[in-house]
Amino acid sequence: MIERAQACCEYCASLARYSMSPFAIDHILPLSRGGQTELENLALVCQGCNGAKYNKITALDPISNREVPLFHPRQQRWRDHFAWNAPCTHIVGLTPTGRATIVALQLNRFELLNLREVLYTVGDHPPEIYMNKQSSNR
Template structure:
């Protein structure tokens, strides 16, 4: 847990983000893995430690995002901004595959984010399959 993020801000983020990754929607309760705090606009690029610039992210999404703010949309081949969970709505850019194991991008932002953050890596897809069987997945909101 980052000591430079005040506890009151960490609590605000946890409640707002429903204790799940704002990118792939992995739940801390389902995965058992504590969420990390992602600077949407990275600190290394001048991003501030504010509610508007922080969100919860699973370790995998956070590590692959690193300090990136854009990626290539695989359909258009153009450089595209990554999804910003503080100003964009998840369901406008993503949806679940018919078996609820894969995040699918609906827009250039969604597609670029899915690829860049490797949101459908084999480990998480297998876990989502188990969560779906248990009725924990996908989130109903």
């Protein structure tokens, strides 16, 4: 799983090597909602995203105010739903699912913004697999 995710959180794109806490394995469709423990339902995630997601599968899109599905790392491509702002510190939602996931999982948490800024200045952010559409990505 670590290799498949290239050692990044599959939601916020944080690199595991810079995390203060070990990454977790998320059941994308939670067990409590009928999900199974199989590779197509598992994602590598940081503790922040794992805690914020808990057993959520939907959230409100802040623009339309409609309940939409959260991003599904096995069924959707990150770059189709998210992009980076110009200094690559904030994740921007491109779709209702992207916007809802950013809010629900707090993908722009204060500590992530600081870390992204520092890593960007030394050329270690964003991870290549999470570059905007012009680059190769999931």
